[in-house]
Amino acid sequence: MEPEPQERLQAAFDATIARHDRIEPRDWMPEAYRRTLVRQIAQHAHSEIIGMQPEGNWISRAPSLRRKAILLAKVQDEAGHGLYLYSACETLGVSRAELTDLLLTGRQKYSSIFNYPTLSYADVGTIGWLVDGAAICNQVPLCRTSYGPYGRAMIRICKEESFHQRQGYELLMTMMRGTDAQRAMVQESVDRFWWPSLMMFGPPDERSPNSGQSMAWGIKRNSNDELRQRFVDMSVPQAEALGVTLPDPELRWNEERGHYDFGEPDWEEFAAVISGNGPCNAQRLAHRRAAHEDGAWVREAASAFAARSTEEEVR
Ligand SMILES: [Fe+2]
Ligand SMILES: [Fe+2]
Numbered sequence: 535m536e537p538e539p540q541e542r543l544q545a546a547f548d549a550t551i552a553r554h555d556r557i558e559p560r561d562w563m564p565e566a567y568r569r570t571l572v573r574q575i576a577q578h579a580h581s582e583i584i585g586m587q588p589e590g591n592w593i594s595r596a597p598s599l600r601r602k603a604i605l606l607a608k609v610q611d612e613a614g615h616g617l618y619l620y621s622a623c624e625t626l627g628v629s630r631a632e633l634t635d636l637l638l639t640g641r642q643k644y645s646s647i648f649n650y651p652t653l654s655y656a657d658v659g660t661i662g663w664l665v666d667g668a669a670i671c672n673q674v675p676l677c678r679t680s681y682g683p684y685g686r687a688m689i690r691i692c693k694e695e696s697f698h699q700r701q702g703y704e705l706l707m708t709m710m711r712g713t714d715a716q717r718a719m720v721q722e723s724v725d726r727f728w729w730p731s732l733m734m735f736g737p738p739d740e741r742s743p744n745s746g747q748s749m750a751w752g753i754k755r756n757s758n759d760e761l762r763q764r765f766v767d768m769s770v771p772q773a774e775a776l777g778v779t780l781p782d783p784e785l786r787w788n789e790e791r792g793h794y795d796f797g798e799p800d801w802e803e804f805a806a807v808i809s810g811n812g813p814c815n816a817q818r819l820a821h822r823r824a825a826h827e828d829g830a831w832v833r834e835a836a837s838a839f840a841a842r843s844t845e846e847e848v849r
Pocket of ligand 1: 615
C-alpha cells in the first residue's frame, strides 16, 4: 500500500535530519519543530538586542577614545546579530514586528545574564571574556544546527563573538597590569559575573525537559551540562593567566575525569531572574519599550516610503 502523503513528508524530514543535512524554509517540517525553532531563535535575537544595554551603559564613560571605539563596534555587532536572527526567524513565517511585540509584552524571554547590572568599566571586560565566551561555547555547535538559515546566521555571529571575547580579555589583562585598585576592580567584577555566566547554559540536564527533543531534531548538538563543563575547562587556565580567582571553592582539576570539578550554581536565583525578578529585568524592558516608541516615526516613514515606491512601480 502507498504511504499517505503526510507520512512521506515526515519520512523525508526524518531522513534529512538523520543525514545531518539542513532543513530549508521551503521544506516540509513538523509544526512542533517550527514552533521550537521560532521560540529558540526569537529568544536568541531578543538576547542580542537586550544585551546591548548593560554595555551600552558605559559608551559615554569609556576611559579613552580607543576603548570607546572598541565598545561602540562591539555593541553595534550585537544589534547586527539581533537583525540576522530576526531575519532567520521570519523565514519560519513570523514577522519581526510580531516578535518585538512578544518581547515587549513579556511573552518571550531573553537570556538571564542581561538582567545583571554593570557597575564598573571592568564589567565591559568581564562581559567580553565570560559572557561572550559562554555565548561562543553555546553557539559554535549551533553552526551545525539542522535549520539552514539559523546555522548560516550563527557562522557569521560566531566570528564576531570571538572578537568580542578577545577585546574583553585584552581589557582585563591591561587592567591587571595596572594599579592595585584596577586589579581589585577586575576581581570584584569576575566575582559577580562568574556564576551568572555558568547559568547561561540553562538548567542541569535532568531538569531540562525540552533538550532531548531538540537534540533528536538536530537543533541542539550538545547538552547543557556538556557545554557548561566545556566552558569551565576553557575558563580556568584563562583565569590563571589573568591572575584572577574564580569564586568557587569546589573548583579543582579531576585527573580521573580529565575535567575540572565545580560547584552548583544557585538555581533558585536563576529561576527568579528568568521569571522577571532579577536585579534589572524591569529596567531592561522599560528601556527597550521606550526605544521602540521613540522609533515609531522611523517605522511610519519607512512604510509610507515603501507604499509610495510600490505605487510608482505599478504606474
Ligand atoms: Fe552577539
Ligand atoms: Fe557578543
